[in-house]
Amino acid sequence: MTVLLFRIFLLLALAIITYSVIKYLTDSRRRLERARRRGEMYVYDDPREVRRNLLITSGGALFEGEKYLGTAETSVEVTSIQLQTEDTVELNGMTLQDFHQIEKELQLRYPKAVIQWREPTAGMIRRLRRKQEAADTAPPTDA
Template sequence: MFMILIRLALLALFAFIIYSIFKYLLNPKRKLEIAHEQKNFYLLDQRSNVRKNFLLTYKGVMFEGEKYLGTTDRAFEVISIFIWPKNPEKLQGLKKHDFEFIQKEVRKQYPDALIDWKSPIKEFLKGERGLR
């Protein structure tokens, strides 16, 4: 009887370890960290939760976006998004077309949203601080 309990405990432990490995491999934050390290694009967002900000990484720069709910002709949708870099010093080397790419990818998720950038990107895109 005692051997059966030990075998069941080992089986349960094995199942828990397998479950933990799959949960770790499929974790979206882990995918974001990998994309950030590899300098790829990745957008981590909970579309169903408007109050939760989204994170995105592009070319090794981490951005955060804040969503605001409003009304459109059809329904309540996200109508405004503010995006800013988490570390502005890492923006070196990014060009205007990089920010246009980010805007295009965010618009795929939120087509009705007006996207605004916070400083210093806002000034760069307006041309106030062009390339010298």
């Protein structure tokens, strides 16, 4: 009888360990941190839960987005997303294309939403746009 109870306990412990490992490997927060370390893009968001902020990482920077509800044509949907970052040092090395990629990804998920960047990220995007426009309008140099 004791051996049977021990075997049941052992199987139960093995099942709990297996469940814990699977939950750990499929955890979205862990995936977000891994993508952040690797400099990849990942969106941590629950589209069904509007009150929860979304987290998005790209180029090693982590952005937090606040979703706001509004009326869009005949339904109530997310009509505005405001993005910000806590650490501006993480923005070092990001290009205008990185910010456009983030906006495209959010537009795919929330097509009726207006994406707004908060300071200091908005100022950095303005500087990058001016820099790109200046490079586009500058005459080619002959060497």
